[in-house]
Amino acid sequence: MDDNDDLAGVVVSKLEPHRGGPLRGYIAMLATKDSYRGKGIATALVRMALDTMIARDADEVALETEETNSAAMKLYERLGFLRSKKLHRYYLNGNSAYRLVLYLKEGVGMIPTYDPYTDLPPSAEQFADIEKNNPNQQLM
Ligand SMILES: CC(C)(COP(=O)(O)OP(=O)(O)OC[C@H]1O[C@@H](n2cnc3c(N)ncnc32)[C@H](O)[C@@H]1OP(=O)(O)O)[C@@H](O)C(=O)NCCC(=O)NCCS
Secondary structure (H helix, E strand, C coil): CCCCCCCCEEEEEEEEECCCCCEEEEEEEEEECHHHCCCCHHHHHHHHHHHHHHHCCCCEEEEEEECCCHHHHHHHHHCCCEEEEEECCCCCCCCCEEEEEEECCCCHHHCCCCCCCCCCCHHHHHHHHHHHHCCCCCCC
16 A cells, blocks of 8 residues: 555465465465556565465465566566466466466475376375275264
8 A cells, every 4th residue: 555545556365285285375466556666566565475475384385477477577586486387378368377486495396296187185085095994984
Protein backbone atom coordinates (compact mmCIF):
# COMPACT_ATOMS: atom_id res chain seq x y z
CA MET A 1 0.00 0.00 0.00
CA ASP A 2 1.21 3.56 -0.65
CA ASP A 3 0.81 6.65 1.60
CA ASN A 4 -2.77 7.12 0.32
CA ASP A 5 -3.65 3.51 1.12
CA ASP A 6 -3.76 2.64 -2.60
CA LEU A 7 -2.51 -0.74 -3.69
CA ALA A 8 1.04 -0.48 -5.12
CA GLY A 9 1.70 -4.18 -5.52
CA VAL A 10 0.61 -7.65 -4.56
CA VAL A 11 2.14 -11.08 -4.01
CA VAL A 12 0.10 -14.26 -3.47
CA SER A 13 1.77 -17.41 -2.20
CA LYS A 14 1.06 -20.69 -0.44
CA LEU A 15 3.08 -23.40 1.30
CA GLU A 16 2.31 -27.13 1.23
CA PRO A 17 4.03 -30.52 0.78
CA HIS A 18 4.78 -31.25 -2.88
CA ARG A 19 3.77 -34.76 -3.99
CA GLY A 20 4.54 -36.21 -0.58
CA GLY A 21 8.10 -34.79 -0.70
CA PRO A 22 9.55 -31.38 0.05
CA LEU A 23 7.62 -28.58 1.75
CA ARG A 24 7.15 -26.34 -1.28
CA GLY A 25 6.25 -22.69 -1.34
CA TYR A 26 4.45 -21.51 -4.46
CA ILE A 27 4.24 -17.93 -5.72
CA ALA A 28 0.92 -17.77 -7.54
CA MET A 29 0.85 -14.08 -8.39
CA LEU A 30 3.13 -11.03 -8.38
CA ALA A 31 2.27 -7.61 -9.79
CA THR A 32 3.00 -3.95 -9.18
CA LYS A 33 1.03 -0.98 -10.44
CA ASP A 34 2.52 0.57 -13.60
CA SER A 35 3.43 3.84 -11.90
CA TYR A 36 5.36 2.01 -9.14
CA ARG A 37 7.49 -0.26 -11.32
CA GLY A 38 11.27 -0.27 -11.27
CA LYS A 39 11.44 0.87 -7.63
CA GLY A 40 12.20 -2.51 -6.10
CA ILE A 41 8.65 -3.08 -4.81
CA ALA A 42 8.18 -6.49 -6.46
CA THR A 43 11.59 -7.62 -5.22
CA ALA A 44 10.65 -6.53 -1.68
CA LEU A 45 7.29 -8.37 -1.90
CA VAL A 46 8.97 -11.59 -3.08
CA ARG A 47 11.57 -11.31 -0.29
CA MET A 48 8.73 -10.92 2.25
CA ALA A 49 6.99 -14.03 0.91
CA LEU A 50 10.30 -15.97 0.95
CA ASP A 51 11.09 -14.87 4.52
CA THR A 52 7.65 -16.01 5.69
CA MET A 53 8.07 -19.39 3.98
CA ILE A 54 11.61 -19.84 5.35
CA ALA A 55 10.30 -19.09 8.87
CA ARG A 56 7.80 -21.94 8.30
CA ASP A 57 10.59 -24.35 7.32
CA ALA A 58 10.01 -24.41 3.53
CA ASP A 59 12.41 -26.64 1.57
CA GLU A 60 11.95 -24.93 -1.80
CA VAL A 61 9.86 -22.35 -3.63
CA ALA A 62 8.48 -22.66 -7.17
CA LEU A 63 6.54 -20.60 -9.67
CA GLU A 64 5.85 -20.29 -13.38
CA THR A 65 6.55 -17.24 -15.49
CA GLU A 66 6.09 -16.50 -19.18
CA GLU A 67 9.37 -17.02 -21.03
CA THR A 68 9.12 -13.56 -22.59
CA ASN A 69 8.60 -11.80 -19.24
CA SER A 70 12.11 -10.40 -18.93
CA ALA A 71 11.31 -8.23 -15.88
CA ALA A 72 10.05 -11.23 -13.90
CA MET A 73 12.81 -13.57 -15.13
CA LYS A 74 15.47 -11.04 -14.13
CA LEU A 75 13.88 -10.42 -10.72
CA TYR A 76 13.59 -14.12 -9.82
CA GLU A 77 16.97 -15.20 -11.21
CA ARG A 78 18.66 -12.42 -9.25
CA LEU A 79 17.06 -13.88 -6.10
CA GLY A 80 18.57 -17.29 -6.89
CA PHE A 81 15.72 -19.06 -8.70
CA LEU A 82 16.82 -21.62 -11.31
CA ARG A 83 15.03 -22.66 -14.52
CA SER A 84 13.89 -26.20 -13.74
CA LYS A 85 11.61 -26.90 -16.70
CA LYS A 86 10.33 -25.29 -19.90
CA LEU A 87 6.54 -25.66 -20.17
CA HIS A 88 5.58 -25.47 -23.84
CA ARG A 89 2.35 -23.58 -24.58
CA TYR A 90 1.63 -23.42 -20.84
CA TYR A 91 -0.68 -20.40 -21.03
CA LEU A 92 -4.07 -20.18 -22.75
CA ASN A 93 -2.61 -17.57 -25.15
CA GLY A 94 -0.25 -20.29 -26.43
CA ASN A 95 2.85 -18.79 -24.83
CA SER A 96 5.41 -20.98 -23.09
CA ALA A 97 6.61 -20.65 -19.52
CA TYR A 98 9.55 -21.55 -17.35
CA ARG A 99 9.11 -23.27 -14.01
CA LEU A 100 11.55 -21.56 -11.69
CA VAL A 101 12.66 -23.19 -8.43
CA LEU A 102 14.60 -21.80 -5.48
CA TYR A 103 16.18 -24.49 -3.31
CA LEU A 104 16.36 -23.34 0.30
CA LYS A 105 18.17 -26.33 1.84
CA GLU A 106 21.03 -28.55 0.74
CA GLY A 107 19.93 -31.82 -0.88
CA VAL A 108 16.30 -30.74 -1.36
CA GLY A 109 16.42 -31.60 -5.06
CA MET A 110 17.02 -35.25 -4.05
CA ILE A 111 13.93 -35.66 -1.82
CA PRO A 112 11.74 -38.35 -3.46
CA THR A 113 8.23 -37.45 -4.60
CA TYR A 114 5.39 -39.58 -5.92
CA ASP A 115 3.98 -39.30 -9.44
CA PRO A 116 0.26 -38.49 -9.18
CA TYR A 117 -0.43 -40.22 -12.53
CA THR A 118 1.13 -43.57 -11.65
CA ASP A 119 1.59 -43.83 -7.86
CA LEU A 120 -0.69 -43.76 -4.86
CA PRO A 121 0.06 -40.82 -2.57
CA PRO A 122 2.13 -41.88 0.48
CA SER A 123 -0.89 -41.57 2.80
CA ALA A 124 -2.89 -44.01 0.61
CA GLU A 125 0.11 -46.36 0.44
CA GLN A 126 0.19 -46.43 4.22
CA PHE A 127 -3.49 -47.45 4.27
CA ALA A 128 -2.83 -50.11 1.62
CA ASP A 129 0.03 -51.54 3.74
CA ILE A 130 -2.08 -51.57 6.89
CA GLU A 131 -4.93 -53.28 5.03
CA LYS A 132 -2.56 -55.90 3.56
CA ASN A 133 -1.08 -56.69 6.98
CA ASN A 134 -4.43 -56.66 8.82
CA PRO A 135 -6.94 -58.08 6.33
CA ASN A 136 -9.68 -58.43 8.99
CA GLN A 137 -9.29 -54.94 10.43
CA GLN A 138 -11.81 -52.34 9.31
CA LEU A 139 -10.23 -48.99 8.41
CA MET A 140 -12.37 -45.83 8.74
C1 LIG B 1 7.35 -8.12 -13.10
C2 LIG B 1 6.94 -7.01 -12.15
C3 LIG B 1 6.19 -7.61 -10.96
C4 LIG B 1 8.22 -6.28 -11.66
O1 LIG B 1 7.81 -5.31 -10.72
P1 LIG B 1 8.81 -4.13 -10.25
O2 LIG B 1 8.20 -3.55 -8.99
O3 LIG B 1 9.07 -3.22 -11.38
O4 LIG B 1 10.12 -4.94 -9.90
P2 LIG B 1 11.44 -4.39 -9.23
O5 LIG B 1 11.39 -2.88 -9.17
O6 LIG B 1 11.66 -5.13 -7.98
O7 LIG B 1 12.52 -4.71 -10.35
C5 LIG B 1 12.95 -6.00 -10.67
C6 LIG B 1 14.00 -5.94 -11.78
O8 LIG B 1 13.36 -6.08 -13.05
C7 LIG B 1 13.84 -5.03 -13.92
N1 LIG B 1 12.85 -4.70 -14.90
C8 LIG B 1 11.71 -4.03 -14.74
N2 LIG B 1 11.07 -3.93 -15.91
C9 LIG B 1 11.85 -4.57 -16.83
C10 LIG B 1 11.74 -4.82 -18.22
N3 LIG B 1 10.68 -4.40 -18.92
N4 LIG B 1 12.72 -5.54 -18.83
C11 LIG B 1 13.79 -5.98 -18.13
N5 LIG B 1 13.95 -5.79 -16.81
C12 LIG B 1 12.99 -5.06 -16.18
C13 LIG B 1 14.10 -3.91 -12.99
O9 LIG B 1 14.91 -2.96 -13.64
C14 LIG B 1 14.76 -4.60 -11.83
O10 LIG B 1 16.12 -4.91 -12.10
P3 LIG B 1 17.28 -3.86 -11.74
O11 LIG B 1 17.14 -3.54 -10.28
O12 LIG B 1 18.52 -4.63 -12.06
O13 LIG B 1 17.07 -2.68 -12.61
C15 LIG B 1 6.04 -5.92 -12.87
O14 LIG B 1 6.68 -5.55 -14.08
C16 LIG B 1 4.64 -6.40 -13.16
O15 LIG B 1 3.73 -6.23 -12.32
N6 LIG B 1 4.41 -6.97 -14.36
C17 LIG B 1 3.09 -7.46 -14.74
C18 LIG B 1 2.72 -8.72 -13.95
C19 LIG B 1 3.80 -9.79 -14.08
O16 LIG B 1 4.34 -9.98 -15.16
N7 LIG B 1 4.05 -10.48 -12.94
C20 LIG B 1 5.03 -11.54 -12.89
C21 LIG B 1 4.35 -12.84 -13.15
S1 LIG B 1 5.44 -14.17 -12.80
